[in-house]
Amino acid sequence: MDRENALGRFLRARRELLPPEEVGLPVGERRRVAGLRREEVAGLAGVSTDYYIRLEQGRERHPSAQVVDALARTLCLEEDATAYLHRLARPDGGRRRPPARREQVSLSLLRMMDAWPHTPAVVLGRRLTVLASNVLGKALFDGHAYSGDLVRLVFLDPDARDFYPDWDRVAVNTVAGLRAGADPDDARLIEVVGELSLKSDAFRRLWARHDIRQKTHETKRFRHPLVGELTLRYESLTVNSASGQQLVVYQADPGSPSEEALSLLGSLTADSHVHRPADGDARRPADSGVRQPERTRADRPES
Structure with a gap:
């Protein structure tokens, strides 16, 4: 399980799984990918292609809540996946989380x-x-x-x-x-x-x-x-x-x-x-x- 660039990996995986016809895009004969292209996701989400590429590459890791919601709509994410995307994009301020407590049933x-x-x-x-x-x-x-x-x-x-x-x-x-x-x-x-x-x-x-x-x-x-x-x-x-x-x-x-x-x-x-x-x-x-x-x-x- 990769902790580095988790946001970028998630966006790329969901982009590559989404058929273009599901978001109203034509499927051309010369299309080389089954899912969406980066520029198509960027256009549908209302962000620049360069910015979206930086997100996938991990050079930009903390998009705003508005951008996250736009990406979630573009990628047709369900409620749980949208919440997960927000967690990936939320900065933690460099704070280290306390270790998880032992799981014990009441x-x-x-x-x-x-x-x-x-x-x-x-x-x-x-x-x-x-x-x-x-x-x-x-x-x-x-x-x-x-x-x-x-x-x-x-x-x-x-x-x-x-x-x-x-x-x-x-x-x-x-x-x-x-x-x-x-x-x-x-x-x-x-x-x-x-x-x-x-x-x-x-x-x-x-x-x-x-x-x-x-x-x-x-x-x-x-x-x-x-x-x-x-x-x-x-x-x-x-x-x-x-x-x-x-x-x-x-x-x-x-x-x-x-x-x-x-x-x-x-x-x-x-x-x-x-x-x-x-x-x-x-x-x-x-x-x-x-x-x-x-x-x-x-x-x-x-x-």
């Missing part, structure tokens, strides 16, 4: 999840690692090499494409969600991106697109090894008491085969669950069914 949230025995629920951290899950949430993702890390599960797990029947769409959304919560100064995120870029061609290609999209709500299909096909709707809720955390809650349509399969999964796993505290978390009640999985190397506090 006791009240753990208890609330534990009260949903028929509803899978997980708490995700800034890098889409599973910080906690209730019994059914754990059962939904259990049995994989990377059950506690949704990004590694999608791109590194050998059975990911079988577990996610719509793998291509899941992969795109996973990378977009990871970027949406990205902090350029997060050393552990940089480590994760570097590892995945080396081990997965698909991740490297999708990361280079600079898609930005928060995890919100969606219908997702799973092929579970115990109960077969599941089609679940999820809602992702921001945890206001913990920056960067998301509570993701899954549900099946009432009366559907997926609801029956989810009920079967609950009955198969209810008696087999063993509570194990994560990293000696003394704040969790001993009788809680909610489990915080063991942290991966990328999630452990730096020494």
Whole structure:
């Protein structure tokens, strides 16, 4: 993950992905690029070509909010991507950010999840690692090499494409969600991106697109090894008491085969669950069914 000239890299990636016909420009036979040219972006955004080139090259890094909004409209960016572009353009005054605090799920949230025995629920951290899950949430993702890390599960797990029947769409959304919560100064995120870029061609290609999209709500299909096909709707809720955390809650349509399969999964796993505290978390009640999985190397506090 490159911290140098992040603004320029983002602008270039989005420019090269935007078909000219989408912004009303003709597609000529002699056109050599699939996306927009620099001069076309500049003209549509109302800035000089020289200024826009300086932005992409990193010689100008702090455009005004008005220019950022104009570029976002020109590049057809959605709300999350526009907010991300504003963050890239905002000067930090040279101040060094304090190190990110260890991601820990609150006791009240753990208890609330534990009260949903028929509803899978997980708490995700800034890098889409599973910080906690209730019994059914754990059962939904259990049995994989990377059950506690949704990004590694999608791109590194050998059975990911079988577990996610719509793998291509899941992969795109996973990378977009990871970027949406990205902090350029997060050393552990940089480590994760570097590892995945080396081990997965698909991740490297999708990361280079600079898609930005928060995890919100969606219908997702799973092929579970115990109960077969599941089609679940999820809602992702921001945890206001913990920056960067998301509570993701899954549900099946009432009366559907997926609801029956989810009920079967609950009955198969209810008696087999063993509570194990994560990293000696003394704040969790001993009788809680909610489990915080063991942290991966990328999630452990730096020494």
